[in-house]
Amino acid sequence: MSFWIIAAAGAALVTVLLARALSRGASAPAETGTAHDVQVYRDQLAEVERDVARGVLPDADATRVRTEISRRILAADAAGHIVVSAGGKPSPVVTSVIAVVLLGGSLALYWQLGAPGYGDLALQDRIARAEDMRLNRPDQATAEAELPAADLPPELSSEYQALLTRLRDTVAARPDDIQGNMLLAQNEARVGNYAAAAAAQGKVVRLKGTEASVEEVSGYAELMVMAAGGYVSPEAEAVLRAVLSREVENGTARYYWGLMLVQTGRPDLAFRMWDGLLRR
Incomplete structure (x- = not known):
């Protein structure tokens, strides 16, 4: 009986860990990357303003560059919102399916390949x-x-x-x-x-x-x-x-x-x- 308790507890633990991993999703790395991109574009805008102030960048070119950088900032920000919304917590149905597959599948596999009710037999005893x-x-x-x-x-x-x-x-x-x-x-x-x-x-x-x-x-x-x-x-x-x-x-x-x-x-x-x- 102790074996079954330990096996069930192990399968339940794995299920919890997988559910937590799914709840985190892939949004954290993507969101971090998006924030980095936005900061880079803002630094580029600041660099454009400095170039205009030093007189090394004409106003016409500066306007065109500001427009392009602003477009990229908007696109990166929109992409970040999409990733965050898609990386939400998994539904209870998904979690339940994972639990059933892990617990039920593990028990079925052991029932097929293992020896329920049969005690451990050391190598010396087998010989x-x-x-x-x-x-x-x-x-x-x-x-x-x-x-x-x-x-x-x-x-x-x-x-x-x-x-x-x-x-x-x-x-x-x-x-x-x-x-x-x-x-x-x-x-x-x-x-x-x-x-x-x-x-x-x-x-x-x-x-x-x-x-x-x-x-x-x-x-x-x-x-x-x-x-x-x-x-x-x-x-x-x-x-x-x-x-x-x-x-x-x-x-x-x-x-x-x-x-x-x-x-x-x-x-x-x-x-x-x-x-x-x-x-x-």
Whole structure:
């Protein structure tokens, strides 16, 4: 409640200051300038009289100059009256509109962009909250279970579907066949069955062990993320960590690591990682 009182008081203060500024208007500077102009013209008239008295200015020329200066004095005086009348106090309607726009607009903007009723959260608390979110987020199996089962695209030919079914049966009968699992991972990913593709690629990585290339391991992590609908699970994070331990500048791993940071409440760290990745 104290926040709303302070915010309303601040908006009211700004409204009062604007109303006072409008009430002053632009007449003061203009009026001052007009008075200065009139004084200059009067000094010029006095100078004309002195020139006539010294005999350096003929009477005919003096009359013409007096007429011109007098015309200018009248014009400047009239202009000063116009400015003063136009620079009067604003109407109550204008002041009311300003108050409504400032107060109502400020409240509406905060209601849209702010968090009414939500207490202040210090940076240290936000970091701790993000770390807790990261440690307690759902695992890979939970994320995959929440997604609908993948269906074969209808545009696949019957021949391709038959070959894919035969490949699945062959790999199931020979689970330690590295080449078969590689082909299965590629084809399952091609038809959008990312969970099966990730499982097959995971077998490839485990069967190869230390001989698995960085591309194969990073591809495994990417398939895990795709199988979870774009979510970076703790299991996918572990695979990404393994990739970065071998190749710290790996683009795929750094991209998905940044995605994990965004999902766990640390967009600041993700920005640094993605900014460096884009620059490189």
